[in-house]
Amino acid sequence: MPPFGKVLVSNRGEIAVRVMKAIKEMGMKVVAVYSEADKYAVHVKYADEAYYIGPSPSIESYLNIQRIVDAAEKAHADAVHPGYGFLSERADFAEAVEKAGMTFIGPSSEVINRVKSKLDGKRVAKEAGTPIAPGSDGPVGSLDEALKLAEKIGYPVMVKAAYGGGGIGITRADNADQLMDIWERNKRLAKEAFGRPDLYIEKAAVRPRHIETQLIGDKYGSYVVAFERECTIQRRNQKLIEEAPSPALTWEKRQEFIDASVRFGKRIGYFALGTMEFAYSDVTKDLYFLELNKRLQVEHGITELITGIDLVKLQIRLVAGEHLPFTQEELKIRGHAIEYRINAEDPLNNFTGSSGYVTYYKEPNGPNVRLDSGIERGSWVPPFYDSLVAKLMVYGENRARAIETGRRALRDLKIGGIKTTIPLYKLIMDDEDYQTGNFTTAYIADKSELFVKKLKEKEMLKTALAASVYNRGLMRGNTRTQEEGNAKPKSAWKTYGVQAQANARVMW
Template structure:
């Protein structure tokens, strides 16, 4: 067995590999860029080596720098994780030439199956059903339009070396095909150093289902069930689960056997994933691609099979044989995975960067697993994918796994930047999701205007009102114990307060009760039992016997409460103070409607307008790049450009002025 391996990656996957290697008694080497010098994977590893500046093209994509790090530290093998160099044939060949083992398939398999164009050609030759499309290299935008017309709209424009939703655009007409080709090409070049794209027919109302395979050097290939990955936004997976609520055992077997057959055609050795698009009404499946690496969503397969895929990748690379057969693969229960991203779901999911001033993931146990690459005080930078963590839950049934996930999301405490937990809470509460009626169009159909507060799970406001009142009572009790009795502070039951919540005043009476308090709201008593202590960010309680976890932040005279995705502010006043507070004026925010503001921190890639130019509603004004994704900003109304406040190439802060419009 290897004595030392290097992880050519960062973030949660680097931490994940380090944990598995440590379990196997293998020492680890982390590589890092300037932006990651204090990152979690660097601190976890036995050794670390600096490989370059923050941009990935100058660090994590530098093959020579990683080989030099192996030679410097004596690492015998490299685990590539996913993304970066994980599917680069040149990387595997360079490692092999240097006498270093690549923990993954050989160069032939990477080229044949890792390249989306070549893999589809191979699949067609092997008689595998594939999506209709044009698989040769497209030279320019006009050729892309011509091809799209021949295939028939809608079409999908995809980067050949792409992944994670980057370099991918959906086009419904000529203009979108032309613009999509340019954006997909630019993203592909920036993210993968490969600007080739291809076009294929977009299958409407599809499900995205993938098969996990494992293959060793002795001709043994098995499939480990499927993963349902249909919940996607911008073609990037958001929620994954295993197994799929859609597949029958017969369909699972057919897809699994086809996936294994494809792997055998290229003598595949390692963990790999064969992805399919499945027609929701017909059940017909089409080969999409094979990912010759570990997938982001691999934990759900591990949870239902009990297998450690990273460990098996290492063992196979070490020349070991699979210790089980296909008949011995058993699927136990159900697993869900949610990707926790640094983004603002209330602002069309714009990326958020900054420091994690507070970070407390839910407690891991039998039902909950957290794969993360950050710690409190860590930074989410503009240079890399904005994923904070992967939250995985397991239960005997799909409903149980969903319930565990909803509770774990309530317990995930993140401060310092925006995150998508409210969106995830909404997703997991959707009746359509709960019954398994999902396609890759789910988010577009259920959230046509993005996330709005009315799409958060419906909750009884009495719960949060009662919790706020109970917290206030506990704080005063603590202060009395510390400082003694002061006039007016005597805790004579009941305490009468008014809670300002959700723009309404609610009179409450708070009585002490066994294990907590009885809060009377509109003549209805709500029982709150909790052992919450002042200063804890989470209040775990039972409200009328139901378990509830509420996140709490104190802001002087108010409590900011977060529960089931809802964020609300509660003021607990004496009745007299509430009367006076009603008279307080509220200052309106300034009118910024005549400016185009940067919706995120990022790079101003292009300006499409100049001062004095007339523009129409919907016309493209500027392109801002953040997290390696290009975002086109458009005019909301017909107007005239009065002044440009920024230039192409400028680094922008969130809400920084870019363009000023005429009044």
């Protein structure tokens, strides 16, 4: 018996499609919502029903609580799944869904309110005995106070927006001059992005990695952790490549992460899915709690690949009141998985967003490859939302085999009409430091000059090949004159040979 009859997914793109597939497999009807920019989007076509919720800007559509709740009521939905981003961690949205008599597929508004900000998270972590970085216990009121605190705990320090998320509003300061330079700028950014200018400071880890754990809990106090995900490959504090398990952890250290996560979950009575994010130092072996994400995580798929659990289906069943179907001892790590976030961005131009129509699209296939996508040929990638258009995931019996599969899948994935991060990922897979697991959160920044140089060389080669193809007449229309028509036809073998040398596939 399905937990619900009909579920509305209040999201868009690849995550909406991913969640909808799980809902359909469970025997439930699925409802989509869409903005003006998304009226022909893949998630709209895939749903059983779809409702318009407003103009393209997210503040008027995907962030408009009343319009989404109205659509759910009109569709007679029993539950609402928020996906990730947008309203997924907003207590007021969860409360509005609950007041309308529907189930919010995530922690309840009451639980969400227990950790409203990153500072709330640090407080709970301290109470639960989960390790936290030395730093301020609350918002830092002034620059003078920030300078005194930084001097006390020692540089480098991280300056963070208390109500931030998605890697926005986080800056490292290596000395007092840098702290003075970024303080007011970060306050303005926090105010613009999150409506609150509050900042706090904490000690930066030495050669930090970003490692997170998958916390799972039911409504009856049972918890497990479906191990960890390595999220260290980032640009501007936003993840690009994730993998599971982390190549940096021993089983003993992994158990520390698991224990710290369970203590936190128990402290606030958490249930459903949550992601505990940590900074981890390869040098000191210290781990520091960063924040709790109270939702399904973007990179949940790689955990599914190494554990065999469908996390979306499990999330729905737990929210519906079912018990956890397994214990920590029953969970096993099988092999290794890597995820590549396929963003509509130009790595050659400082990851500037790239919107437009998808003119060519070919998905990779074969063993151990999974693609969660929100686009197809002809799709419009609008400039109004997050740049993520698809997630490519690969699996191998070990990390080396997963990298091999990733190389092949990245070559096979073709997207035309927009710039994407695919060319950058190909370079990373060939990089010795990545292959040996020797990286920190500064990996992309440290190697950006090298990667940009190599990407420019590849772009120049594409331009030269295009010019060569054009000059040979292979890209021109059929404009033969009468004289040419009477001339001796060209050798088909020669034509085939020229085309083989300039195969169109190298253009992507």
